[in-house]
Amino acid sequence: MKQEEFVQRLRDKGYKITPQRRAIIDILLAYDTPPSAKEVLDSIRGRFPDISLDTVYRNLNLLADLGVVNLINLRGKETSRFEIGECHHHHLVCLQCGRSLCVDFCVMEERELAAAREQEFEVVGHAFEIYGYCKNCRKAG
Ligand SMILES: [Zn+2]
Ligand SMILES: [Zn+2]
Ligand SMILES: [Zn+2]
Incomplete structure:
Protein backbone atom coordinates (compact mmCIF):
# COMPACT_ATOMS: atom_id res chain seq x y z
CA MET A 1 0.00 0.00 0.00
CA HIS A 88 -3.65 -9.00 9.78
CA HIS A 89 -0.99 -11.44 10.97
CA HIS A 90 1.14 -12.26 14.00
CA HIS A 91 4.81 -12.26 14.98
CA LEU A 92 7.65 -14.25 16.44
CA VAL A 93 9.51 -11.92 18.77
CA CYS A 94 13.14 -12.52 19.81
CA LEU A 95 13.65 -12.00 23.53
CA GLN A 96 17.33 -11.26 22.98
CA CYS A 97 17.52 -8.69 20.16
CA GLY A 98 13.86 -7.71 19.85
CA ARG A 99 13.74 -8.64 16.17
CA SER A 100 10.36 -9.77 14.93
CA LEU A 101 9.44 -12.19 12.18
CA CYS A 102 6.07 -12.16 10.50
CA VAL A 103 4.11 -15.38 10.54
CA ASP A 104 1.24 -15.65 8.17
CA PHE A 105 -1.38 -17.24 10.34
CA CYS A 106 -3.97 -16.30 12.87
CA VAL A 107 -4.87 -18.43 15.88
CA MET A 108 -8.16 -16.73 16.40
CA GLU A 109 -11.10 -18.48 14.84
CA GLU A 110 -14.54 -17.12 14.37
CA ARG A 111 -16.09 -19.79 16.58
CA GLU A 112 -13.77 -18.84 19.44
CA LEU A 113 -15.27 -15.38 19.37
CA ALA A 114 -18.68 -16.81 20.15
CA ALA A 115 -17.69 -16.76 23.82
CA ALA A 116 -17.13 -13.03 23.57
CA ARG A 117 -20.50 -12.51 21.96
CA GLU A 118 -22.17 -14.44 24.74
CA GLN A 119 -20.78 -11.83 27.13
CA GLU A 120 -22.21 -9.14 24.85
CA PHE A 121 -18.67 -8.04 24.20
CA GLU A 122 -17.92 -6.27 20.93
CA VAL A 123 -14.58 -7.51 19.64
CA VAL A 124 -12.58 -4.93 17.65
CA GLY A 125 -9.21 -6.65 17.54
CA HIS A 126 -6.81 -9.04 19.23
CA ALA A 127 -3.10 -9.54 19.81
CA PHE A 128 -1.01 -12.65 19.99
CA GLU A 129 2.76 -13.13 19.91
CA ILE A 130 5.22 -15.98 20.14
CA TYR A 131 8.38 -15.30 22.15
CA GLY A 132 11.72 -17.03 21.72
CA TYR A 133 15.22 -16.59 20.31
CA CYS A 134 16.05 -15.88 16.68
CA LYS A 135 18.59 -17.76 14.58
CA ASN A 136 21.31 -15.10 15.03
CA CYS A 137 20.90 -14.94 18.78
CA ARG A 138 20.89 -18.73 19.06
CA LYS A 139 24.17 -18.90 17.12
CA ALA A 140 25.69 -16.32 19.43
CA GLY A 141 24.65 -18.54 22.33
ZN1 LIG B 1 17.48 -12.29 18.21
ZN1 LIG C 1 4.53 -8.51 10.32
ZN1 LIG D 1 -4.96 -12.89 14.52
Missing part, protein backbone atom coordinates in the same frame (compact mmCIF):
# COMPACT_ATOMS: atom_id res chain seq x y z
CA LYS A 2 1.18 3.47 -0.77
CA GLN A 3 1.21 6.49 1.49
CA GLU A 4 -1.85 8.00 -0.15
CA GLU A 5 -3.93 4.93 0.61
CA PHE A 6 -3.06 5.08 4.30
CA VAL A 7 -3.80 8.78 4.34
CA GLN A 8 -7.14 8.11 2.69
CA ARG A 9 -7.99 5.58 5.35
CA LEU A 10 -7.44 8.18 8.08
CA ARG A 11 -9.68 10.59 6.19
CA ASP A 12 -12.39 7.97 5.79
CA LYS A 13 -12.43 7.50 9.55
CA GLY A 14 -12.75 11.24 10.05
CA TYR A 15 -9.21 11.99 11.19
CA LYS A 16 -7.33 15.09 10.16
CA ILE A 17 -4.15 14.55 8.20
CA THR A 18 -1.63 16.65 10.07
CA PRO A 19 1.85 17.08 8.58
CA GLN A 20 3.17 15.01 11.50
CA ARG A 21 0.82 12.13 10.77
CA ARG A 22 1.84 12.16 7.14
CA ALA A 23 5.51 12.19 8.14
CA ILE A 24 5.01 9.26 10.54
CA ILE A 25 3.40 7.20 7.76
CA ASP A 26 6.32 8.13 5.47
CA ILE A 27 8.83 7.01 8.07
CA LEU A 28 7.05 3.70 8.74
CA LEU A 29 7.03 2.98 5.02
CA ALA A 30 10.75 3.77 4.71
CA TYR A 31 11.88 1.24 7.33
CA ASP A 32 12.74 -2.31 6.24
CA THR A 33 12.07 -3.68 9.71
CA PRO A 34 9.39 -2.20 11.95
CA PRO A 35 10.83 0.68 14.02
CA SER A 36 10.23 1.49 17.67
CA ALA A 37 8.54 4.75 18.66
CA LYS A 38 11.96 6.08 19.64
CA GLU A 39 13.34 5.35 16.17
CA VAL A 40 10.34 7.07 14.59
CA LEU A 41 10.99 10.04 16.85
CA ASP A 42 14.67 10.18 15.83
CA SER A 43 13.69 10.11 12.16
CA ILE A 44 10.96 12.73 12.41
CA ARG A 45 13.01 15.23 14.43
CA GLY A 46 14.78 16.46 11.29
CA ARG A 47 11.45 17.78 10.04
CA PHE A 48 9.67 18.52 13.32
CA PRO A 49 12.29 19.39 15.94
CA ASP A 50 9.67 20.08 18.64
CA ILE A 51 7.69 16.85 18.38
CA SER A 52 7.63 14.78 21.59
CA LEU A 53 7.82 11.04 22.09
CA ASP A 54 4.30 11.20 23.53
CA THR A 55 2.92 12.72 20.34
CA VAL A 56 4.66 10.02 18.31
CA TYR A 57 3.16 7.33 20.58
CA ARG A 58 -0.29 8.81 20.35
CA ASN A 59 -0.18 8.89 16.57
CA LEU A 60 1.27 5.39 16.29
CA ASN A 61 -1.42 4.02 18.58
CA LEU A 62 -4.10 5.81 16.63
CA LEU A 63 -2.80 4.19 13.44
CA ALA A 64 -2.82 0.84 15.26
CA ASP A 65 -6.45 1.37 16.35
CA LEU A 66 -7.37 2.10 12.74
CA GLY A 67 -5.77 -1.15 11.63
CA VAL A 68 -3.15 0.67 9.55
CA VAL A 69 -0.30 -0.38 11.82
CA ASN A 70 0.45 -3.69 13.52
CA LEU A 71 1.77 -3.37 17.03
CA ILE A 72 4.60 -5.81 17.68
CA ASN A 73 6.13 -6.78 20.99
CA LEU A 74 3.47 -6.11 23.51
CA ARG A 75 5.60 -6.68 26.57
CA GLY A 76 6.58 -3.06 27.08
CA LYS A 77 6.11 0.42 25.72
CA GLU A 78 9.85 0.79 25.06
CA THR A 79 10.20 -2.47 23.15
CA SER A 80 7.08 -2.07 21.01
CA ARG A 81 7.58 -1.87 17.27
CA PHE A 82 5.19 -0.54 14.69
CA GLU A 83 4.68 -2.24 11.38
CA ILE A 84 2.70 -0.49 8.70
CA GLY A 85 0.48 -2.70 6.60
CA GLU A 86 -3.04 -3.80 6.21
CA CYS A 87 -2.88 -7.50 6.38
Whole structure:
Protein backbone atom coordinates (compact mmCIF):
# COMPACT_ATOMS: atom_id res chain seq x y z
CA MET A 1 0.00 0.00 0.00
CA LYS A 2 1.18 3.47 -0.77
CA GLN A 3 1.21 6.49 1.49
CA GLU A 4 -1.85 8.00 -0.15
CA GLU A 5 -3.93 4.93 0.61
CA PHE A 6 -3.06 5.08 4.30
CA VAL A 7 -3.80 8.78 4.34
CA GLN A 8 -7.14 8.11 2.69
CA ARG A 9 -7.99 5.58 5.35
CA LEU A 10 -7.44 8.18 8.08
CA ARG A 11 -9.68 10.59 6.19
CA ASP A 12 -12.39 7.97 5.79
CA LYS A 13 -12.43 7.50 9.55
CA GLY A 14 -12.75 11.24 10.05
CA TYR A 15 -9.21 11.99 11.19
CA LYS A 16 -7.33 15.09 10.16
CA ILE A 17 -4.15 14.55 8.20
CA THR A 18 -1.63 16.65 10.07
CA PRO A 19 1.85 17.08 8.58
CA GLN A 20 3.17 15.01 11.50
CA ARG A 21 0.82 12.13 10.77
CA ARG A 22 1.84 12.16 7.14
CA ALA A 23 5.51 12.19 8.14
CA ILE A 24 5.01 9.26 10.54
CA ILE A 25 3.40 7.20 7.76
CA ASP A 26 6.32 8.13 5.47
CA ILE A 27 8.83 7.01 8.07
CA LEU A 28 7.05 3.70 8.74
CA LEU A 29 7.03 2.98 5.02
CA ALA A 30 10.75 3.77 4.71
CA TYR A 31 11.88 1.24 7.33
CA ASP A 32 12.74 -2.31 6.24
CA THR A 33 12.07 -3.68 9.71
CA PRO A 34 9.39 -2.20 11.95
CA PRO A 35 10.83 0.68 14.02
CA SER A 36 10.23 1.49 17.67
CA ALA A 37 8.54 4.75 18.66
CA LYS A 38 11.96 6.08 19.64
CA GLU A 39 13.34 5.35 16.17
CA VAL A 40 10.34 7.07 14.59
CA LEU A 41 10.99 10.04 16.85
CA ASP A 42 14.67 10.18 15.83
CA SER A 43 13.69 10.11 12.16
CA ILE A 44 10.96 12.73 12.41
CA ARG A 45 13.01 15.23 14.43
CA GLY A 46 14.78 16.46 11.29
CA ARG A 47 11.45 17.78 10.04
CA PHE A 48 9.67 18.52 13.32
CA PRO A 49 12.29 19.39 15.94
CA ASP A 50 9.67 20.08 18.64
CA ILE A 51 7.69 16.85 18.38
CA SER A 52 7.63 14.78 21.59
CA LEU A 53 7.82 11.04 22.09
CA ASP A 54 4.30 11.20 23.53
CA THR A 55 2.92 12.72 20.34
CA VAL A 56 4.66 10.02 18.31
CA TYR A 57 3.16 7.33 20.58
CA ARG A 58 -0.29 8.81 20.35
CA ASN A 59 -0.18 8.89 16.57
CA LEU A 60 1.27 5.39 16.29
CA ASN A 61 -1.42 4.02 18.58
CA LEU A 62 -4.10 5.81 16.63
CA LEU A 63 -2.80 4.19 13.44
CA ALA A 64 -2.82 0.84 15.26
CA ASP A 65 -6.45 1.37 16.35
CA LEU A 66 -7.37 2.10 12.74
CA GLY A 67 -5.77 -1.15 11.63
CA VAL A 68 -3.15 0.67 9.55
CA VAL A 69 -0.30 -0.38 11.82
CA ASN A 70 0.45 -3.69 13.52
CA LEU A 71 1.77 -3.37 17.03
CA ILE A 72 4.60 -5.81 17.68
CA ASN A 73 6.13 -6.78 20.99
CA LEU A 74 3.47 -6.11 23.51
CA ARG A 75 5.60 -6.68 26.57
CA GLY A 76 6.58 -3.06 27.08
CA LYS A 77 6.11 0.42 25.72
CA GLU A 78 9.85 0.79 25.06
CA THR A 79 10.20 -2.47 23.15
CA SER A 80 7.08 -2.07 21.01
CA ARG A 81 7.58 -1.87 17.27
CA PHE A 82 5.19 -0.54 14.69
CA GLU A 83 4.68 -2.24 11.38
CA ILE A 84 2.70 -0.49 8.70
CA GLY A 85 0.48 -2.70 6.60
CA GLU A 86 -3.04 -3.80 6.21
CA CYS A 87 -2.88 -7.50 6.38
CA HIS A 88 -3.65 -9.00 9.78
CA HIS A 89 -0.99 -11.44 10.97
CA HIS A 90 1.14 -12.26 14.00
CA HIS A 91 4.81 -12.26 14.98
CA LEU A 92 7.65 -14.25 16.44
CA VAL A 93 9.51 -11.92 18.77
CA CYS A 94 13.14 -12.52 19.81
CA LEU A 95 13.65 -12.00 23.53
CA GLN A 96 17.33 -11.26 22.98
CA CYS A 97 17.52 -8.69 20.16
CA GLY A 98 13.86 -7.71 19.85
CA ARG A 99 13.74 -8.64 16.17
CA SER A 100 10.36 -9.77 14.93
CA LEU A 101 9.44 -12.19 12.18
CA CYS A 102 6.07 -12.16 10.50
CA VAL A 103 4.11 -15.38 10.54
CA ASP A 104 1.24 -15.65 8.17
CA PHE A 105 -1.38 -17.24 10.34
CA CYS A 106 -3.97 -16.30 12.87
CA VAL A 107 -4.87 -18.43 15.88
CA MET A 108 -8.16 -16.73 16.40
CA GLU A 109 -11.10 -18.48 14.84
CA GLU A 110 -14.54 -17.12 14.37
CA ARG A 111 -16.09 -19.79 16.58
CA GLU A 112 -13.77 -18.84 19.44
CA LEU A 113 -15.27 -15.38 19.37
CA ALA A 114 -18.68 -16.81 20.15
CA ALA A 115 -17.69 -16.76 23.82
CA ALA A 116 -17.13 -13.03 23.57
CA ARG A 117 -20.50 -12.51 21.96
CA GLU A 118 -22.17 -14.44 24.74
CA GLN A 119 -20.78 -11.83 27.13
CA GLU A 120 -22.21 -9.14 24.85
CA PHE A 121 -18.67 -8.04 24.20
CA GLU A 122 -17.92 -6.27 20.93
CA VAL A 123 -14.58 -7.51 19.64
CA VAL A 124 -12.58 -4.93 17.65
CA GLY A 125 -9.21 -6.65 17.54
CA HIS A 126 -6.81 -9.04 19.23
CA ALA A 127 -3.10 -9.54 19.81
CA PHE A 128 -1.01 -12.65 19.99
CA GLU A 129 2.76 -13.13 19.91
CA ILE A 130 5.22 -15.98 20.14
CA TYR A 131 8.38 -15.30 22.15
CA GLY A 132 11.72 -17.03 21.72
CA TYR A 133 15.22 -16.59 20.31
CA CYS A 134 16.05 -15.88 16.68
CA LYS A 135 18.59 -17.76 14.58
CA ASN A 136 21.31 -15.10 15.03
CA CYS A 137 20.90 -14.94 18.78
CA ARG A 138 20.89 -18.73 19.06
CA LYS A 139 24.17 -18.90 17.12
CA ALA A 140 25.69 -16.32 19.43
CA GLY A 141 24.65 -18.54 22.33
ZN1 LIG B 1 17.48 -12.29 18.21
ZN1 LIG C 1 4.53 -8.51 10.32
ZN1 LIG D 1 -4.96 -12.89 14.52
